[in-house]
Amino acid sequence: MALSASIPKSVAHSIDDVRALKDEIVGPSEWHEVTQPMIDQFADLIGDHQWIHVDVERAKRESPFGTTVAHGNLTLSLIDGMRRDLSEWSGFKLGVNYGWNKVRFPAPVLAGARVRCYAQIVEVSDLGDGWHQVVTRFTVEAEGSEKPVCVADGVGRVLVDA
Numbered sequence: 592m593a594l595s596a597s598i599p600k601s602v603a604h605s606i607d608d609v610r611a612l613k614d615e616i617v618g619p620s621e622w623h624e625v626t627q628p629m630i631d632q633f634a635d636l637i638g639d640h641q642w643i644h645v646d647v648e649r650a651k652r653e654s655p656f657g658t659t660v661a662h663g664n665l666t667l668s669l670i671d672g673m674r675r676d677l678s679e680w681s682g683f684k685l686g687v688n689y690g691w692n693k694v695r696f697p698a699p700v701l702a703g704a705r706v707r708c709y710a711q712i713v714e715v716s717d718l719g720d721g722w723h724q725v726v727t728r729f730t731v732e733a734e735g736s737e738k739p740v741c742v743a744d745g746v747g748r749v750l751v752d753a
Contacts, residue, residue: 597709604682606723606751610715618709620676622734623669625661627702633665647702661700666741667691670729673708674745684721685750692726692744698736705734713744721751 597616603609627647634640642649643660650659671688680686700706714726724746731741 600676601678601680601710601712603678603680606683606715606749608682609680609712609723609725609749613712613715616709616711617677619707619732620673620709622705622707623673624705625665625669625700625702627659630659630661630665630702633662633668637662637664656699656701659702661702661704663696663741666696666700666706666731667694667743669706670708670731670741670743670745673706673731674710674727674729677708677710680749682752683749684752687748689724689746689748692746694741694743696741698733698738698740700733700740704736706731706740707734708732718748722748723751724748 597618599618601612601615601617603612630644634645639662643654644662645659647659651657708729708731711728712725713728716724718724727745727747729741729743729745730739733740
């Protein structure tokens, strides 16, 4: 999946700068390898030990992918680290994660794959009292995959300096 016309990093020092970035594709982030030990640790953390994630031998025999795959929620969680490569914002008192809108996993992340992400601000709303809501579409790709492995709209809120 090649996203053309992207800029390497978004820089914003005010909410007006954030608005000016709307619809720009930012990225990609650095590559991050998704290892089997990482998948196993995530399985332990959340209590999901389904064989498709943790049983390497069975996955080789029975999985249509020929190997284990990362949990979708692990892929989603990796966005938080990758997004740091994509933006440099200042001029805000506070920024908080408000949640996720639509989240999809169009393709699996195979154990050992490298993933990276792109970001695109799709909505900026004034909520009043200095708060603004920013919806950012994150597209995560795995090296060699034709389809993205995750497309998710993150909802963040920022409080501007008075």
